[in-house]
Amino acid sequence: MRIVNTVLELRDAVRAWRLAGQSVALVPTMGNLHAGHLTLVNEAKKKADRVVVSIFVNPTQFGVGEDFETYPRTEREDQEKLDASGADLLFQPAVSEVYAPDAKTVVSVAGLSEQYCGASRSGHFDGVATVVCKLFNMVQPDVALFGLKDFQQLTVIRTMVRDLNIPVEIIGVETVREESGLAMSSRNGYLTAEEKTVAAKLYQSLCVARDAVLAGQQSYEEIEHRALLFLQESGFQPDYFSVCRMSDLKKAGTDDMELVLLTAARLGKTRLIDNICFSR
Template sequence: MSMQTVNTVVQLRAAVKVWRLAGESIAFVPTMGNLHQGHLKLVEAAKNNADRVVVSIFVNPTQFGVTEDFGSYPRTEAADQEKLAAANADLVFLPTVADVYALGARTTVVVDGLSNAYCGLSRPGHFVGVATIVCKLFNMVQPDVALFGAKDFQQLMVIRTMVMDLNIPVDIIGVETVREESGLAMSSRNGYLSDSERVIAAKLYQVLCRARTSILAGNQSLKEIEVDSVFFLHKAGFHPEYFNICRSSDLKKADQDDRELVILAAAKLGKTRLIDNIQLSR
């Protein structure tokens, strides 16, 4: 059966209803398009977790700040649809802003605490936009499972918390970050990097790996490792926003007794903002 493409919620629900009546389960992969291998890995994982796979392509204006790249964000719908058809997605949902947001919409979803730290500090309102659009898409698609990349660990935590707090009947599956040969985490924004910047960009993951090794060795305090890592990023040519060793359960600052950790990092390279993380147990 060939992949369907729909633009309205009415069309989407009609297609989903047919599958529901046939007793089929539905997996959902929300994207902003400009798809790369990381997105296609989500589709592959979705196919392993449900009978049908719905992928949305929607560049969500409410998660971009006034100085951010909403207008210039790469839009490649035709190429994206070809990739999704080759990956055997069942349906692509391609709504307009008017389809998604009612005129004068006043309702938002706020996940307190988690939304205000790390990326939330430098991108005020970003996670309100993320939580609101994901909640809306869940209401539109009504999937059994939804899949998100672990590259944006904070986003994954925000969505997991929202689903738990609001009793949304969707299982959230985090999928491991897909990396280029250099170790650079795949991202749509990597397209903004020049060739020389791309070489430097790979060092973000190298610094994360170095920090993980230092934590496991136990010869330095976590604070010393954070400070050293920021120094190395500066030296490599980045403008670090944060480099924090956190508890993976709630993203609070880790102490020496915590065992399940995630190292979160964000840094600018030229005009491109990069994020990455590594999880570890000790």
């Protein structure tokens, strides 16, 4: 696996692959890789001849008081995992390589970015959309793979790609879970052993709500209320729990058939998100 730190080196490598008639997949990450990330790499290898993985802890998607400085950075371990997984190239740029010191352009997906996680993390999705757009411009991949765990993020990126006519196919990959059902996340490392046991109840709340919808319970507000109460009683500080249309994340009506349940909650110092997609 080749490791590059500059856009020039990255483009040189991709150009050589293109001249050889090879397709390119991109897996954007912030590092501290776990089995979920490696699943993205494995899926990328099925979709393209060459796989680029980026590791970049993006400062513009962290708000004031969030964990940018303390976000886990495990470069050596990540490189070993990616090499073993068969990635072709690791792009690991410095902040100065990605953002000019006087950068003025921000990509914002209106309507999707201000709700749910965006309501409590002002500017977060503008930072996500901007850096992903930049990575697409740098790599110019044929396909890019993202985990379904960050479903709102995935929807923002899909909408950006559609609206800006970016020629890349976006592929969502199923969430990888621990045996308890807890969705794998780099921030799970912040949890104590006791908190990790409790954290699995976040997924449990989603499963119970899904089953209630499928059983024909008509009041989505009541389903959401019961889920929030369950999370509070379990020791979480819930941010939201919403029954949404899968296509645009608007509140679901009883006529909607393709649904996603979205939730976020804080447990101790750790903010967790999860979701379940299903059809009625």
